[in-house]
Amino acid sequence: xxxxxxxxxxxxxxxxxxxxxxxxxxxxxxxxxxxxxxxxxxxxxxxxxxxxxxxxxxxxxxxxxxxxxxxxxxxxxxxxxxxxxxxxxxxxxxxxxxxxxxxxxxxxxxxxxxxxxxxxxxxxxxxxxxxxxxxxxxxxxxxxxxxxxxxxxxxxxxxxxxxxxxxxxxxxxxxxxxxxxxxxxxxxxxxxxxxxxxxxxxxxxxxxxxxxxxxxxxxxxxxxxxxxxxxxxxxxxxxxxxxxxxxxxxxxxxxxxxxxxxxxxxxxxxxxxxxxxxxxxxxxxxxxxxxxxxxxxxxxxxxxxxxxxxxxxxxxxxxxxxxxxxxxxxxxxxxxxxxxxxxxxxxxxxxxxxxxxxxxxxxxxxxxxxxxxxxxxxxxxxxxxxxxxxxxxxxxxxxxxxxxxxxxxxxxxxxxxxxxxxxxxxxxxxxxxxxxxxxxxxxxxxxxxxxxxxxxxxxxxxxxxxxx
Amino acid sequence: xxxxxxxxxxxxxxxxxxxxxxxxxxxxxxxxxxxxxxxxxxxxxxxxxxxxxxxxxxxxxxxxxxxxxxxxxxxxxxxxxxxxxxxxxxxxxxxxxxxxx
Numbered sequence: 321x322x323x324x325x326x327x328x329x330x331x332x333x334x335x336x337x338x339x340x341x342x343x344x345x346x347x348x349x350x351x352x353x354x355x356x357x358x359x360x361x362x363x364x365x366x367x368x369x370x371x372x373x374x375x376x377x378x379x380x381x382x383x384x385x386x387x388x389x390x391x392x393x394x395x396x397x398x399x400x401x402x403x404x405x406x407x408x409x410x411x412x413x414x415x416x417x418x419x420x421x422x423x424x425x426x427x428x429x430x431x432x433x434x435x436x437x438x439x440x441x442x443x444x445x446x447x448x449x450x451x452x453x454x455x456x457x458x459x460x461x462x463x464x465x466x467x468x469x470x471x472x473x474x475x476x477x478x479x480x481x482x483x484x485x486x487x488x489x490x491x492x493x494x495x496x497x498x499x500x501x502x503x504x505x506x507x508x509x510x511x512x513x514x515x516x517x518x519x520x521x522x523x524x525x526x527x528x529x530x531x532x533x534x535x536x537x538x539x540x541x542x543x544x545x546x547x548x549x550x551x552x553x554x555x556x557x558x559x560x561x562x563x564x565x566x567x568x569x570x571x572x573x574x575x576x577x578x579x580x581x582x583x584x585x586x587x588x589x590x591x592x593x594x595x596x597x598x599x600x601x602x603x604x605x606x607x608x609x610x611x612x613x614x615x616x617x618x619x620x621x622x623x624x625x626x627x628x629x630x631x632x633x634x635x636x637x638x639x640x641x642x643x644x645x646x647x648x649x650x651x652x653x654x655x656x657x658x659x660x661x662x663x664x665x666x667x668x669x670x671x672x673x674x675x676x677x678x679x680x681x682x683x684x685x686x687x688x689x690x691x692x693x694x695x696x697x698x699x700x701x702x703x704x705x706x707x708x709x710x711x712x713x714x715x716x717x718x719x720x721x722x723x724x725x726x727x728x729x730x731x732x733x734x735x736x737x738x739x740x741x742x743x744x745x746x747x748x749x750x751x752x753x754x755x756x757x758x759x760x761x762x763x764x765x766x767x768x769x770x771x772x773x774x775x776x777x778x779x780x781x782x783x784x785x786x787x788x
Numbered sequence: 789x790x791x792x793x794x795x796x797x798x799x800x801x802x803x804x805x806x807x808x809x810x811x812x813x814x815x816x817x818x819x820x821x822x823x824x825x826x827x828x829x830x831x832x833x834x835x836x837x838x839x840x841x842x843x844x845x846x847x848x849x850x851x852x853x854x855x856x857x858x859x860x861x862x863x864x865x866x867x868x869x870x871x872x873x874x875x876x877x878x879x880x881x882x883x884x885x886x887x888x889x
Contacts, residue, residue, distance in 0.1 A: 425820040502844045
């Protein structure tokens with residue numbers, strides 16, 4: 321099929337759950353203002369270990385009240401699934417789509433304007449429902465021993481034996497066991513978010529999950545795009561979700577031990593510095609989620625949907641080098657970008673903006689900046705959304721695709737935060753100001769050696785006026 | 789974590805009527821059936837159409853409502869509103885529940 325005969329795919333709605341804003345509008349305002357949310361890790365975590373890094377970016381409490389999500393669903397869905405549901409509600413509403421009750425007992429909905437068999441759900445995640453698994457596992461291994469220790473402490477106290485207070489104190493230090501959730505299995509599945517969206521909205525096209533660590537969100541959107549372009553579906557709910565809080569710091573510690581996390585240099589809000597010479601690692605995010613509603617262009621036109629941007633190309637490659645470290649030289653990163661450009665039918669000169677992976681680790685930023693310098697030089701604007709949000713693993717690519725689409729739509733993008741002494745001679749965005757963005761790139765690299773690049777284009781009058 | 793935990797009251801002040809009212813509320817919420825159609829005699833499966841997933845959901849909300857865990861063994865015997873009210877009364881009398889979850 322000649323490229324011009326291909327089906328085109330556009331973004332018609334965006335939903336976001338992030339540390340700096342819930343909902344695309346609040347999120348976008350916070351991005352343009354260069355906001356961040358950095359806090360000391362919870363005191364509770366210090367009971368269990370010491371950490372090199374002491375900073376993280378927590379999410380706001382999930383507020384289910386604005387959405388038709390029941391109390392029971394709140395108990396039976398993993399946090400990643402809840403964030404996917406919230407983001408999907410937002411994206412559908414932004415795309416001008418409404419829902420109605422399909423089954424009131426099951427709390428399921430349907431979207432009358434969509435053919436449910438032509439809607440695919442494609443989600444990305446790094447660790448899926450691991451926090452739910454850990455929560456039930458904590459109950460499994462701790463509830464009886466904790467009860468027994470408390471009992472022994474009581475008996476000791478009655479006998480006026482020594483050590484009773486210490487024993488009671490020990491029991492109280494064990495983390496709250498919670499409950500063994502009877503839905504622990506479906507909640508822990510990596511595909512729990514995709515399944516939740518498909519079931520909640522009665523969407524019956526293919527529903528699948530990409531587990532490619534920090535690239536998962538980008539990979540999910542890329543595959544959803546290919547699926548729509550090839551004609552397998554007309555609409556996609558595509559995005560990424562992550563929740564990395566086990567309430568004890570265990571997941572944080574795993575990243576901390578790997579020496580990937582940001583070090584506090586006295587000012588927490590300035591510690592996270594992607595592409596700066598003084599960077600020290602990435603800011604650990606509690607998680608987040610973003611959903612892009614993708615539609616085949618004619619489908620979007622027929623129903624008069626708002627068009628934010630076009631997804632024009634995608635590609636992915638593998639380093640085949642190391643499970644945690646990027647391959648020196650970034651050859652496969654470069655190839656992913658070049659192939660995504662070819663997929664979009666664009667030349668490097670046509671790219672105006674790059675939403676970088678930009679984690680703030682020593683190796684990532686050097687290799688990524690080198691590839692960007694080789695391919696684009698100083699003529700593209702570059703920023704790191706992780707300079708605001710920290711790293712939310714499988715959600716990050718989707719959040720960054722959302723930023724890229726919004727940047728193209730509004731012709732402006734957010735500053736890259738805490739960038740005082742850049743490591744490379746690139747046009748890093750220092751302040752939000754109007755730009756002329758025709759096409760943009762959003763890229764992600766992951767543990768496992770996964771590289772993924774997504775090309776988006778500005779949709780101007782040619783799309784709105786139906787002349788293309 | 790929840791409002792219901794703070795709403796739970798000590799065993800001394802929960803009457804049978806109140807237990808029934810709260811069980812009916814939870815059953816109504818889980819099965820999408822108006823409370824007035826739920827009586828002490830209602831059987832979950834036969835009268836109210838609950839399947840095994842509904843039962844799981846029911847016990848989760850009951851645990852949330854009364855702030856205590858319902859064991860697997862106990863759950864198999866809770867097949868009606870009446871048996872559930874009786875179980876909760878005995879459970880609370882034994883001092884095993886009603887503490888904030």
